[in-house]
Amino acid sequence: MLTGVALPVAFALVAAAFALSFWRLLVGPSAPDRILALDTLYVNAIALLVLLGIQLSSALYFEAALLIALMGFIGTVALCKFLLRGDIIE
Amino acid sequence: MLRPPPHPLVALTLAAVWLLLSNSLAPGQIALGLLLGWAITLFAARFWPTTPRIHRPLLLLRFIGVVLADIVVANLAVARLIVVSPARLRPAFVQVPLALKSDLAISVLANTICLTPGTVSSRLAPDRAHLLVHALDAADPDGLVATIKRRYEAPLREIFEPC
Amino acid sequence: MMDLLLSFLILAGALFTFIGSLGLVRLRDFYTRLHGPTKASTLGVGSLLVASALYFSTRGEGVSLHEVLVTLFLFITAPVSAHLLSKAALHLKLHSLAPLPQGERSEPSGPNRSTVSQNSERDAQ
Known part of the structure; x- marks a missing residue:
C-alpha cells in the first residue's frame, strides 16, 4: 500500500506542485509574486526530499531538508527587505 | 565567566x-x-536586553493547542476555497485594533493570524494601534475582527501582560 | 495499520502541497495568492514530516524526532515570510481585489517607516 500506491501518487502531486510554482515564477507579473513562487519552490523541495527519504529509507535527506528550510527563509527575508528598503545590509 | x-x-x-x-x-x-x-x-x-515573562504557562499550552486545531481547520477551509470557487472569493482588508503592547505579544499575534483562518497580517501601524489584516474570504469583516480579538488576543494578553 | 496511517499522512501532505501551489496559479491577485502557499503548503509539508518521523520511528532503530525540528521551523518562519511579502506588496502598491481601508491609502513613506514592526518580527524568531 505504502510503496505501491501512496508514494508514487505523492511524488506525482509534488512534481505537479513544482510545475505550477515554476509557472508562476516565470509569469510573474510582479516581483513579490516571483518571490512568493520561489518561497513555494523551497517548501516543495523540502516535501520532495522528505518523500525521497521515505522511499529510499535513508535519514540522510533530513539534513538537506533542514538546510533548504533555513536558506529558503533567509532568502525570502532578504529579497523582501530589498523590495522594502532597496538595500539588504544597512 | x-x-x-x-x-x-x-x-x-x-x-x-x-x-x-x-x-x-x-x-x-x-x-x-x-x-x-x-x-x-x-x-x-x-x-536581548529584556526578558519576556510568561505569566500563565498552562494557558499558553492551551493556546498552542487551540491554534494547532485551528491551523488544520483553516487549511481545510482554504483548500476548499482554492479548489472549488476561486472566482467567488470575497477578499477584504480589515483593521484590527490592538490592545497588546509588548513586542513579543504583538509578533505572536501576527504569526498566529498568518497561520489561522484565511488571514494574513499585512502591516503594523507605526504607532502600534492597528494591525492591517488581509482575509481571503470575509463574508463578515466585523465578525472576523471580533473573532481574532476574542480567540487569540485575549489569551495572549493574559499570558504576556496581565494588568 | 501503520501502513494505512502512513499512506494517509503522505497522501494528505502531498495533496495539501499541491493545493498550495494550485492556489498560486488559480487566484487572481497577489494578496489572495499569498494564502495558498503560506497555509496549505506549510500544513502539507508538516504532515509529510510527521509521516517521516513515524516511518523512521517504527523501523526499530529508536525514536526519530528530528523531523519535528523542521516542522517547528517551518511553522515559525512561514508566517514571518508571509507578513514580509505582504508588506512588500503594500509598499509597491500592487493591485488588490479588496479595497484598502480608510487611512491606509496615504501611507507614510521613508526609510524609517517600518522600524517598529521589524523589531517585533526579530523578536518572534
Whole structure:
C-alpha cells in the first residue's frame, strides 16, 4: 500500500506542485509574486526530499531538508527587505 | 565567566533543539546541549536586553493547542476555497485594533493570524494601534475582527501582560 | 495499520502541497495568492514530516524526532515570510481585489517607516 500506491501518487502531486510554482515564477507579473513562487519552490523541495527519504529509507535527506528550510527563509527575508528598503545590509 | 545563563528558558530550548538535531539522548549529547545553551545565551545576552515573562504557562499550552486545531481547520477551509470557487472569493482588508503592547505579544499575534483562518497580517501601524489584516474570504469583516480579538488576543494578553 | 496511517499522512501532505501551489496559479491577485502557499503548503509539508518521523520511528532503530525540528521551523518562519511579502506588496502598491481601508491609502513613506514592526518580527524568531 505504502510503496505501491501512496508514494508514487505523492511524488506525482509534488512534481505537479513544482510545475505550477515554476509557472508562476516565470509569469510573474510582479516581483513579490516571483518571490512568493520561489518561497513555494523551497517548501516543495523540502516535501520532495522528505518523500525521497521515505522511499529510499535513508535519514540522510533530513539534513538537506533542514538546510533548504533555513536558506529558503533567509532568502525570502532578504529579497523582501530589498523590495522594502532597496538595500539588504544597512 | 562561570555565570548562570541570563535566559534559562532559552538555554533549555537550545539544549532541546540540539538533542533533536543530533537525534539521540546519550548523556554526552545532553551535556553538550546544556553547555551550548549556556554559552550561546551568555554570549547573545546583550542582544536581548529584556526578558519576556510568561505569566500563565498552562494557558499558553492551551493556546498552542487551540491554534494547532485551528491551523488544520483553516487549511481545510482554504483548500476548499482554492479548489472549488476561486472566482467567488470575497477578499477584504480589515483593521484590527490592538490592545497588546509588548513586542513579543504583538509578533505572536501576527504569526498566529498568518497561520489561522484565511488571514494574513499585512502591516503594523507605526504607532502600534492597528494591525492591517488581509482575509481571503470575509463574508463578515466585523465578525472576523471580533473573532481574532476574542480567540487569540485575549489569551495572549493574559499570558504576556496581565494588568 | 501503520501502513494505512502512513499512506494517509503522505497522501494528505502531498495533496495539501499541491493545493498550495494550485492556489498560486488559480487566484487572481497577489494578496489572495499569498494564502495558498503560506497555509496549505506549510500544513502539507508538516504532515509529510510527521509521516517521516513515524516511518523512521517504527523501523526499530529508536525514536526519530528530528523531523519535528523542521516542522517547528517551518511553522515559525512561514508566517514571518508571509507578513514580509505582504508588506512588500503594500509598499509597491500592487493591485488588490479588496479595497484598502480608510487611512491606509496615504501611507507614510521613508526609510524609517517600518522600524517598529521589524523589531517585533526579530523578536518572534
